[in-house]
Amino acid sequence: MEDYKFLFKVVLIGNAGVGKTCLVRRFTQGLFPPGQGATIGVDFMIKTVEIEGEKIKLQIWDTAGQERFRSITQSYYRSAHALILVYDISSQPTFDCLPDWLREIEQYASCKVLRVLVGNKTDREDRELPTHVGEEFAHRHNMYFIETSAKEADNVEKLFIEIAKELTQDSKVGDLSPQDVSNVPLPPTRETRSEFPCCSRWMSSSSSAT
Amino acid sequence: MDGPELVDPRKLTSLSDIKVAYDRLCEEEVVVGERLEWNVGNRHQLEAKLSQLARLAPTLQLVQADARQLHNTITFTHHLANNVSAKVRQLDLAKSLVVETQARVGDLLDLEGCSGGVATALAQEDYETAAAHIHRFLAMDETLLLHTTDSASRAESVETWFDRLRQAKTELSSLITHKFDEAVKKEDMASVDRFFKLFPLLNKHDEGLKKYTTYLCAKIQETTAQNLSSAQVLGPREKRSHVIWADTFALLFEGIARTIEVRQAIIETFYGPGRLAVVVEMLQRECDRQTARIGSEMRKHRRLDAIVASVRTALRSGSGGMSSRVGGGGVEGSRVEEPDPRDLDTLLGELTLVNARAELYLRFLRRRVTADFEASIPNREERERQEAVFESMLSRSQLVCDMAVVVGDYTVLEQFYLHQSFNKALAMDTIEDAANTSSLVDDAFYIVKKSVRRAIASSSVDGVCAMLNHAVTLIETQLAEGFKQTLRKGFPAQGYLDLNQAYTVLQSTLQAGKINPASADSDALRQTFLTALNNTETSIRHIKSLHATLEENINSVMVGLSPTAKAKLDSCLNDLKATTGKLALVAEFGMSQLRATAVKPRVKPWVDSFNTTSHDIKEEEFAAYEANDPFSQTLMVQMDGLLGSFVPLLTEENYRALVAVLVAEVAQQLEKAIFKATFNRLGGLQLDREVRAIVGYLSQVSEWGVRDQLTRLTQMATLLNLENIAEVSEYSTTTTWRLTPSEMRKVLQLRVDFKVDEIKRLKL
Numbered sequence: 001m002e003d004y005k006f007l008f009k010v011v012l013i014g015n016a017g018v019g020k021t022c023l024v025r026r027f028t029q030g031l032f033p034p035g036q037g038a039t040i041g042v043d044f045m046i047k048t049v050e051i052e053g054e055k056i057k058l059q060i061w062d063t064a065g066q067e068r069f070r071s072i073t074q075s076y077y078r079s080a081h082a083l084i085l086v087y088d089i090s091s092q093p094t095f096d097c098l099p100d101w102l103r104e105i106e107q108y109a110s111c112k113v114l115r116v117l118v119g120n121k122t123d124r125e126d127r128e129l130p131t132h133v134g135e136e137f138a139h140r141h142n143m144y145f146i147e148t149s150a151k152e153a154d155n156v157e158k159l160f161i162e163i164a165k166e167l168t169q170d171s172k173v174g175d176l177s178p179q180d181v182s183n184v185p186l187p188p189t190r191e192t193r194s195e196f197p198c199c200s201r202w203m204s205s206s207s208s209a210t
Numbered sequence: 211m212d213g214p215e216l217v218d219p220r221k222l223t224s225l226s227d228i229k230v231a232y233d234r235l236c237e238e239e240v241v242v243g244e245r246l247e248w249n250v251g252n253r254h255q256l257e258a259k260l261s262q263l264a265r266l267a268p269t270l271q272l273v274q275a276d277a278r279q280l281h282n283t284i285t286f287t288h289h290l291a292n293n294v295s296a297k298v299r300q301l302d303l304a305k306s307l308v309v310e311t312q313a314r315v316g317d318l319l320d321l322e323g324c325s326g327g328v329a330t331a332l333a334q335e336d337y338e339t340a341a342a343h344i345h346r347f348l349a350m351d352e353t354l355l356l357h358t359t360d361s362a363s364r365a366e367s368v369e370t371w372f373d374r375l376r377q378a379k380t381e382l383s384s385l386i387t388h389k390f391d392e393a394v395k396k397e398d399m400a401s402v403d404r405f406f407k408l409f410p411l412l413n414k415h416d417e418g419l420k421k422y423t424t425y426l427c428a429k430i431q432e433t434t435a436q437n438l439s440s441a442q443v444l445g446p447r448e449k450r451s452h453v454i455w456a457d458t459f460a461l462l463f464e465g466i467a468r469t470i471e472v473r474q475a476i477i478e479t480f481y482g483p484g485r486l487a488v489v490v491e492m493l494q495r496e497c498d499r500q501t502a503r504i505g506s507e508m509r510k511h512r513r514l515d516a517i518v519a520s521v522r523t524a525l526r527s528g529s530g531g532m533s534s535r536v537g538g539g540g541v542e543g544s545r546v547e548e549p550d551p552r553d554l555d556t557l558l559g560e561l562t563l564v565n566a567r568a569e570l571y572l573r574f575l576r577r578r579v580t581a582d583f584e585a586s587i588p589n590r591e592e593r594e595r596q597e598a599v600f601e602s603m604l605s606r607s608q609l610v611c612d613m614a615v616v617v618g619d620y621t622v623l624e625q626f627y628l629h630q631s632f633n634k635a636l637a638m639d640t641i642e643d644a645a646n647t648s649s650l651v652d653d654a655f656y657i658v659k660k661s662v663r664r665a666i667a668s669s670s671v672d673g674v675c676a677m678l679n680h681a682v683t684l685i686e687t688q689l690a691e692g693f694k695q696t697l698r699k700g701f702p703a704q705g706y707l708d709l710n711q712a713y714t715v716l717q718s719t720l721q722a723g724k725i726n727p728a729s730a731d732s733d734a735l736r737q738t739f740l741t742a743l744n745n746t747e748t749s750i751r752h753i754k755s756l757h758a759t760l761e762e763n764i765n766s767v768m769v770g771l772s773p774t775a776k777a778k779l780d781s782c783l784n785d786l787k788a789t790t791g792k793l794a795l796v797a798e799f800g801m802s803q804l805r806a807t808a809v810k811p812r813v814k815p816w817v818d819s820f821n822t823t824s825h826d827i828k829e830e831e832f833a834a835y836e837a838n839d840p841f842s843q844t845l846m847v848q849m850d851g852l853l854g855s856f857v858p859l860l861t862e863e864n865y866r867a868l869v870a871v872l873v874a875e876v877a878q879q880l881e882k883a884i885f886k887a888t889f890n891r892l893g894g895l896q897l898d899r900e901v902r903a904i905v906g907y908l909s910q911v912s913e914w915g916v917r918d919q920l921t922r923l924t925q926m927a928t929l930l931n932l933e934n935i936a937e938v939s940e941y942s943t944t945t946t947w948r949l950t951p952s953e954m955r956k957v958l959q960l961r962v963d964f965k966v967d968e969i970k971r972l973k974l
Contacts, residue, residue, distance in 0.1 A: 037606050040614040041672035044778045059781065068615050071525075071622040072672050075679030078686075079785055107526075 004048060004055040008167045010160070011076050013101060014086035015094040016065030019120040022150035023086065024062045027160050032151050039064040041072050049164050056164045070104075077108035082163045084116045089134070089147065090124040102141060114166055116144040118159060123149040317350045325371040328378040337389070337404075340382055341411040347375045348413055383412050387421070394425050407480045415481055416488075422477075423489050426469050427496035430462070434500045437461045438507060452556045455508035456563035462500050463571035466493055470578060484586030487579050487600050494575070498608035501568075505612050508564075512557060517549055518619045521626040524548045551630040554623055561620040562668035568613045569669040573770060575604065617670040624661050624673075625680050631657040632684060636692075641737065646744045646861055654689060655752040659759070666763050671775040674764065678782040685789045689749055690796050696742035697800040701807045702732035737859075743800040744861045750790045750797070751863075757787045797867075805871045809852075813872070816848045817879040821886055825893030826962060832892045842900040846907045849876065853911060869912045876908065877919045884926055889961050894930040901927035922948045929957045935968045942974070 012020040021039050025031045028045040043062040048055050061080075063073035077083065085101050087094040098117075105115065117138040119129065131147055138145035144162070148155040222228045249256070324343040331340035386408050393401035402425060409418025441454045450457055470490065477485055509515055579600055587593040604610065635653035642649055658681045665677040761783055771779070823840040824831075849872065856868055880901075889897060905920045925948055928941065935958065947954065951974035958969045 040611065041617070042675065042778070044774055044781075046777070068618040069672075070522075070618075071625050072618060072676040075621075075625075075676040075683070078683050079679065 004057040006171050007057045008081040009059045010082045011061045011080040012084045015097050018086045018088040018094050019150050020086050021062050024060050026150040026156045051164050051168050074108050081167050082114040086118045086120050088121050089119040089129045090126045092128045095129050119147040122147050123151045321371045325374045341408045344379045345411040410481050423492040430496050433465055434462050453560045456560045458504050459564050460567045463567055467574050486582035494607055501609045501612050520548055551627045554627050565613050565617050565668040565670050617673045621676045628661045641741050647748045648741050651745045651748050666767050675778050675782040682785050690792050693742045693746045694796045701739045701804050702735050703807045740859050746793050746797045747861050747863050750793045753790050801867050809871055809875050813875045816845050817883050820883040825887050825889045827892050842903040870916045873908050873912050873916045874919055877923050889930050898927045898931040926957050
């Protein structure tokens with residue numbers, strides 16, 4: 001029906017109220033709907049982007065942050081190609097929960113999943129977390145890092161496009177080297193995650209943008 | 211020539227100028243001459259035309275006179291028409307004035323009647339008539355009526371009527387309110403309805419609806435309280451005690467739905483369409499409150515929060531493994547012990563029922579309100595806007611949130627149930643001789659199916675998606691990975707071992723991490739291996755049928771889904787289907803293991819014996835071989851023996867795969883063996899006979915697709931069986947060679963009697 005080269009699943013996680021739904025809405029519909037209620041269960045959006053002339057379909061799963069929906073949201077981790085972990089730069093508690101989220105990722109997600117840390121709400125004046133704190137955390141845990149504002153549409157497009165680029169590149173590498181039979185592949189094939197110099201590439205341009 | 215350019219003779223100072231002027235004058239002269247000549251030549255014609263014109267003149271005068279007359283007539287008609295239309299307009303005005311006056315006179319008459327009538331009606335307690343009078347009065351334009359009456363005395367009396375009516379209205383509305391409240395208090399349903407109908411007559415729609423709905427809410431509250439208390443005292447042995455909370459929810463939802471069903475008619479008749487949304491919104495607020503009450507009672511009685519908490523902890527520590535049960539009990543006294551999955555069955559059933567009922571109820575509300583909007587709002591945009599407002603009210607309602615929490619809790623418990631049941635099946639795994647598989651496969655898919663179907667019964671899209679995802683995780687990480695671990699240990703070779711085989715076995719057992727000297731051990735290993743292989747293949751079939759069943763199930767149970775919900779379900783269902791790919795890889799890996807130890811080392815000595823018999827033979831030897839086959843017969847017997855030993859051990863599909871593996875192996879090794887031998891004409895004939903027999907046998911046991919691999923072998927035999935080299939080109943016209951030209955040359959060189967030069971010269 002539709003033609004696209006790759007389909008990638010992107011799952012957004014993080015505490016309630018950090019702006020996951022707003023990021024997704026901003027990216028997929030170009031909207032910033034204020035006064036959104038809490039997401040119930042899991043929301044689902046699709047957007048097709050073009051990377052180097054090829055159509056890439058992003059299937060974006062926007063999960064509820066609340067603890068009681070965890071069993072529903074966790075079930076999506078394992079098939080995800082990319083996990084976006086979001087915190088609110090104006091809320092220390094949302095940052096303090098990150099280790100808990102990482103534990104969840106370790107337990108449920110594929111070890112080869114692309115992990116991105118996102119500090120959202122850069123439009124806020126009451127910032128509690130300086131950029132370098134998030135950057136260091138991401139570096140320590142081998143994640144990409146970017147700061148965004150769903151309200152000002154700052155870096156949102158870039159966040160998803162970079163993910164699409166990264167995943168496309170990995171898939172192409174995976175295509176060239178056929179998978180070893182002795183290692184039944186988990187959905188995302190990411191072999192050399194540790195060799196990627198984390199965040200440096202993304203962050204350099206994102207900090208220059210501010 | 212451009213215009214007569216007069217030349218001033220005084221300016222002609224030079225001879226050349228004079229000449230130029232002269233030339234020009236000459237040219238002009240010529241032109242004028244020509245013109246004059248033409249005019250003179252046409253003189254008669256010109257004269258005729260002039261006389262014609264002279265004759266036309268009187269006619270034109272006539273036309274002019276006519277035109278003038280016409281103009282006058284038109285102007286006259288215009289005036290006339292203007293006059294008429296002005297009169298018509300005047301008439302219209304007069305008529306509308308008359309109508310207005312009539313209405314006003316009517317109003318005045320009615321006013322008099324009303325003011326009198328209200329008093330009598332009130333005195334007679336005929337509230338309907340009184341309200342009807344007031345309604346009539348409210349439809350009048352007060353100030354206009356006052357202006358109409360010019361005589362002072364009339365105006366005064368009109369004023370009095372108005373005052374009286376205004377007074378009557380206040381009186382009546384407070385009376386109706388009072389009577390309504392009284393009727394509510396007395397639970398006099400008929401009177402409640404009676405007074406409810408009067409509010410719109412006094413232009414008090416909103417107040418009427420509000421009071422009425424409040425009354426309905428009170429009824430709902432009362433019924434729920436009754437249902438709750440009877441649910442609380444219900445003994446555990448009663449028939450429906452295991453779903454009593456779902457029943458209580460259902461009673462609430464059904465009650466509200468019935469209320470709407472019954473009251474919608476009266477609201478529509480007396481208040482007009484388009485009022486349902488307001489009523490439903492108010493009722494929903496009551497529903498939210500009652501849901502919360504029932505919910506909290508259910509949580510208390512079913513100890514839901516404690517169970518969920520303990521299950522959550524169990525899942526977090528080792529994802530619900532058996533180990534947690536061994537060490538977990540009684541460390542923290544107050545904590546609920548990890549429940550047995552079988553005990554969860556009833557609770558899970560009840561939770562799904564609760565959500566299913568709520569979904570049904572919500573669908574009812576949406577349908578009713580949408581229909582009401584459709585009947586009352588003709589503008590599509592406005593209607594959609596109203597619908598969106600209603601939908602966002604509904605989706606933000608406490609009921610929806612509460613139900614999401616119920617589904618969340620359900621999913622945790624179901625996930626736990628799935629894991630625990632699977633672990634149990636794993637622990638009780640036994641080989642089922644009849645099917646060549648172990649009980650695990652059937653059990654696992656029974657459990658998965660049960661869990662997902664239960665999720666489907668809840669009508670919750672998120673619940674179904676989550677359980678599908680959990681099922682995929684289970685299949686991939688437990689089943690596929692488990693089978694692969696077993697297959698990785700390899701298949702120990704059987705029977706007599708030559709040095710080569712012994713080495714392979716040693717290697718494979720070393721790979722598996724232990725050496726099994728006893729043959730009983732390797733027998734067990736063999737069986738485990740084959741069972742895993744069969745399990746893998748059977749699982750693929752199970753997944754396919756599970757996928758089909760669930761898809762059908764979802765389509766029949768979950769109707770009226772939004773496109774997003776549908777897309778979510780499709781995506782998760784696809785993931786389930788995709789697990790077959792992972793399992794197919796595992797099966798392929800298992801087959802390659804089997805080939806390495808059970809096929810390859812055994813085929814090798816069989817084929818090796820090919821080279822012990824010479825194919826450079828004489829007539830007598832050829833005849834002797836015909837009677838007493840030196841190679842192919844034995845090979846076929848051996849192959850038959852090998853396949854025969856696996857027939858009862860493998861599933862049909864796996865057996866087919868094994869045959870394919872054997873065919874490929876034999877073809878490959880025999881090819882190699884042929885390249886090692888040399889042939890004369892008779893030897894070629896002998897080979898052809900042998901290959902024919904072998905290919906014949908293999909074609910018989912294998913399937914069509916597999917035979918393709920044998921073509922190369924047949925073609926090699928054909929080449930070696932040629933009378934002379936020239937025949938190659940004959941064959942080439944009818945055969946598509948599977949051999950490359952260089953391979954063909956190599957084959958032909960095996961014939962001792964074919965000359966190398968000739969082979970080289972062949973055009974292939």
